[in-house]
Amino acid sequence: MTAASSLMAVQPPQVDGDALSTARECTLRDFTAPPSFRDSQFGIILRNQRMRPADNSGLKTLSGYRSRFIHLTNSFEFAGWGSVTRLKLGNDDYAEGLARVQALRKEQVLGQFLASGLAGNAVLGSVFYALPAVVAVSGVYSPISLFLATLILFLWRPIMEELASALPISGGPYTYILNVSTKTFALVGAALLLLDFGSTSIVSAATAATYLSGEVPSLPFPTWVGAIIVLVLFTLISLTGVRESARLALGVLSLHIVSMIVLIIVASIHWRKIGVQQLTDNWNLWRATSSTSSSGIAKQIYYGICLGMLGLTGFECTPSYVSRIKPGKFPLVLRNLHIPAIGMNTVLMLLVLAVIPMDVILGGANVLSVLAQASGGRWLRTWIVVDAIIVLCGGVLTGILSACELLQQLALHRVVPRLFLAVVPRTGAPYFSVLAFTAFSGLLYATAGASLVVVSEMFSLVWLTVMALFPAALLLLRFNRGQLPRARRTQLCVVASALLIAPVVFAGNVAYKPQTAGYFAAYVAGIISFFSVTQNKVTLLRWVYWTYDQYPALHSWRASREWGVRLVAAMRGLRRQQVCILAKTDEINSLCRMILYVRKNEETSHLKIVHFYEDDEGIPSELEANAKILDEAFPEITIDLTLVNGTFEPASVAALSHRLGIPQPLMFMTCPSAQCPHSIADFGTRIISL
Template sequence: MGEDEVAEPWIAVEPIARVATGGGSGLSVGQSPDPPTFRESQFDIILRRQRTRPPDGGGLKHTLRSSSRFLNLSSDFEFAGWGSFSNLKLTSEDHSIGEDRLQRIRRAKLLGQLTGTGLPGNAVLGSVFYALPAVVAVCGVYSPISLFMATLTPFLWRPIMNELASALPISGAPYSYILNVSRKSLALLGAALLLLDFASTSVVSASTASSYLAGEVVLPFPTFVGAGMVLIVFALVSLTGLKESARIAFVVLTFHVATMTALGVASSVHWAQTGNAQLKRNWIDGQAPSPTAVARQLFNGFCLGMLGLTGIECTPSYIGRMKSGSFPLVLRNLHLPAILLNTLMITFVLATVPLETILGGANVLSLLAEASAGPWLRKWIVVDAAVVLCGGVLTGILSACELFQQLSNDRIVPQLFLKVLPLSGSPYISVLTFTVLNLMLYASAGASLSIVSKMFSLVWLTVMGLFPLALLLLRFNRGRIPRAKNTPLSVIVLALALTPVVFAGNIAIDPSTAGYFAAYLIGVLLVFVATQNQVTLLRGVYWVYDQYPVLHRWAVSETWGKALVRIMAKLKRQPVCILVKTDEVNHLLHMLLYVRENEETSCVKIVHFIDEENGIPSELEANAKILDEAFPEITVDLIVVLGTFSPANVVALAHCLKIPPSLMFMSCPGPSFPHPVAEFGTRIISL
């Protein structure tokens, strides 16, 4: 057979000529100047060399007939296999599982504004115990002004967080937000920052609780040992299966608010009785030498004053369990008390306690309590600090376990993190991993609460900076998605611009904290990138092994190489699902490119739901075959499911295909979309 004959399968076979039917000026067969339409071509052009596929489904695509980049692997390793077309009817078992999951999601929305406030409220309002000493250390007598300005900044973030929550009412923010509006690599950065935020919360809470106890009683061990014991004890508690309860959290928050109210009333009465003598003395002793120094201290206090708001970034993590309309009220309930608590408490401290005592690192709130009402209130404050701060440790552990579960479902960390203890149901791998991270973080900082607190402020600021970034990406990449409010663009830009300014201010206060922040962020991020790109790393390892032919002569080495190939093949066969409504090839191509760039898989299932009234889009099958032809390294299967596109049917399909909903991708819903996005559990990957 000659060269010309080989190329013949590429040419359309007997295209159907067009015949005009109107106007009396018809064109005879073969005389039409226009090319045939898609429908008229009867797939002859689209199918091309697919007609030459072996009947048994084997064979390689033409583009893979060249040699592989590996010396000892054939092109079969690169070829994922031909795709298929099938019709699927979900079973009654699939439908039952889908309905059950949907009902569980709806029943889980039990948190109102009060119980929803209790979950993150202990972290936000409990931060007063470690925020005040950090701010006074750099700002002195100007601390009330700096703290007041710092606690006003959530007025910028609240509308941003409200709009994001109304568009994507799903847990795990800001990681889940970025995952749905941008590339997975950027979402990995958000996940790394969140994990560091949870770790910093636990470490700072444990260290502060140990410091408060050491300031009141003589401990038989150093303070850092006490902090480590708190971390280990609450890790063991979490292994028993204890789950965070909104009602218990609200009771603890109520106790803390009552304690702070009692302290505020006692301090006000004491201030009224003693007058402003101590406040004037502190003001004179703490005066800065120049206006420039005053401005510098105010700015430093403003930067570290953000510690008084830590915990507010955790609020969207619980939005999946909140009733409709509760989220804005929860943010309000957290923000307004934080303004009063931080500003008033530091003012009471300066009006009651000598400045040298405050700067000496003592438990300033317990000193304020004893000076205002006596030893009984001081003991009450210490108990309150221990309860609230230890609750913060447990909150950090449980939040980290939730994050690990989401990362495992998204195949970023191994499925090992989903394993639980048989009796308690606790994810022990997640708990132990997070506890080790906490201890490493605390030990590498020299067991210094000051360093960890300052690094905590950097982590928190970066996490908060992800919210305006996510909203900008949502508006640009997913602008069709319905949402309740539109935040002015100027507010988004201002919040985004404020983040690096305050970040730089914290670094200027103590440059060493930037090193700790960068080291841990890079370390955690590298781990996530490695686990996300397992196949790529294994391919690199095999390529190095393949460059030394002598290794293939050893039986042990050859066995190891074959095992490596089997592992890569197994990882590549993990399927993902693309849910499509249209048959437009550009839309299908865009979604498939997203999968190739963000997921390590060679198996993609394109799924289209149809009902009895609507048939299959005319070009869907042909375009799926085009994509199957265009991506030799990916098997593109087309599945047509009888049924409507609804949350229950999508979950039923996930059960049938054994693909988690988090690995089922869809395009952005429009304003007329009838179902809540959160009920699907899928990922939005295109406009």
């Protein structure tokens, strides 16, 4: 063979130029544009899941992940496979959703005066038990202590206003913390709030009974029985509903303000007649029996400020029913309560020192009724005693209604049974919450030995701790939910000052009466333990079953086996309660964080990822793929993806809640931006991420 023929043998075959160009383009495209998740049909995921049944009932049988129970298979530990569905809400669903949104807005029935009336009786009625407590430690410096104590609240007002504008949801610090932090921390706040509301009701009822017994020594029953009678009476009144109760509370508050104005005027006229001699005598007597050094005087004023905060109790109740207050009225409510408290506490304390001898003041008498007797005679004393009993009873009503709002929120979040949501058909009052809280208040009073002193001293510590939750919640909101829209922004130095003052005043109360810290710790620990059990029901039942599982002999008895079966059924039923997250993105890191939140804070094995879309192009391209990845990554949770054709708005979310049977408080979403046209209160959902 010649060289020429050899060369011809190895030459490639001739091809068409257009075909060669097309082949090169295909090769280049294959290297530069790998197939998407949708194009590859999720190969890896399908390879793991292709053996599952069509009805998604199979197990996620991952190697090395086995049940810790001897007599239970992996079917108990692992949830079923998730599914992907498309959903279009019907007209009935939208009608129900719109009705829910309108019902929420109709609940905003309290104007600035009706809302002020609910908490005002607790705030302005506290003069009847705050003044004697302060004068016992601060003496002639009591007006200074009370004035400074009431001024401190100027730090809290902008903080409470910002929180309420960002999260206009009832429940107070509990709901604030729930939307900016973990549910565990929120339940600590709920425990403090419940104890605070119980203390408000008990101190108000017991003080009213004490005033009555002081004026009518021949009562046929002891003081503690009178306190229980007052508590029961206003329990019945609270069953008439919030709006009716608010009107009654406003009437009581109006009477109290008129009574205090009359007392101040009459006492001022009497002081002018008698001159400053009594005030001088009290000054000299106190300085002769107490320290006159600068440090001693400062200490007395400091202790007076610490105990004088009792004169502000009731402010913490206003955020508990903020969702029922008309938009824009909450700052006015705080103003209506704060300004009268400043003048009333300070001026009345000064008049008491100017008219009544110090030994009478310290003798435990009803100081304001004694002031009325000395200034105006028997008619004014009778008036003030009647006013004291009525307004303090209004404080009982404040505690009950605030607690009911909190218990309803806890029931919606599955911390307490849904029975707490049951209402009287005619009035809408949550009767089970009312009765349960009354029983709790009675238990609190009984365990304190029916001692007003013990409950009052413990009350001051609880109140200060609750007030510290407000700046703490605002700091967390700023850090974790910074883009949440709000009407105002408080300076950071104001928030920090409030957060520092609260422990300083708390320490003063403990230093003055160290034993009160023991009562405080015992009650808080008891309530937190109760909430821990109700929040972690499945975990507790798992421990019970694990203990039962360790004794094989128990499984051989028929009765014991049936008990074990019921226990397993209870755990499965509790775990299958669904929750849902509203996703606007397909970013897997964002979805994973939301699922981790659910896993940490809610006892469930069934989660739905919901995305609203208006057309197919609006569905994020990798949402389905990432949902399947997460379903694979969390074998203990069934993760469904539901694509809802519709607009993301409050009515649609409420309609979806109705369709899926998932309460709106158990539907979680990311933090809305300032451009969102709707309030978080309209959605009724929980914010769990940025």
